[in-house]
Amino acid sequence: MCTSFIKKTEDNWFVAINFDNDGMKYSINTKKKDWFIVYVDTGKVKAASFGIHKSGVFFNSLCTPSNGKGDYRRGKGVIHTTKLLIDIIDEKI
Numbered sequence: 001m002c003t004s005f006i007k008k009t010e011d012n013w014f015v016a017i018n019f020d021n022d023g024m025k026y027s028i029n030t031k032k033k034d035w036f037i038v039y040v041d042t043g044k045v046k047a048a049s050f051g052i053h054k055s056g057v058f059f060n061s062l063c064t065p066s067n068g069k070g071d072y073r074r075g076k077g078v079i080h081t082t083k084l085l086i087d088i089i090d091e092k093i
Contacts, residue, residue: 004060006052015052017060035089048085059085 025041037051
């Protein structure tokens with residue numbers, strides 16, 4: 001289980017994350033304006049794992065092996081969490 005804490009003061013943000021990693025390679029990205037994002041290499045793509053925007057928007061997306069029951073399927077009202085996070089990061093949502 002991952003636990004994340006954020007504290008905002010008038011001058012600073014403090015982020016503490018218990019980042020459970022089962023050995024996947026990860027990278028920190030601070031190039032996206034106003035974001036601090038950690039990506040993990042899932043073998044297929046580098047997926048956003050957790051991040052925070054200066055406005056306080058925060059996400060934590062666990063990257064764990066599938067058990068098959070939650071496999072992606074297309075359908076009305078269905079969105080892949082990676083797409084959801086990309087839209088949040090790109091400020092489309």
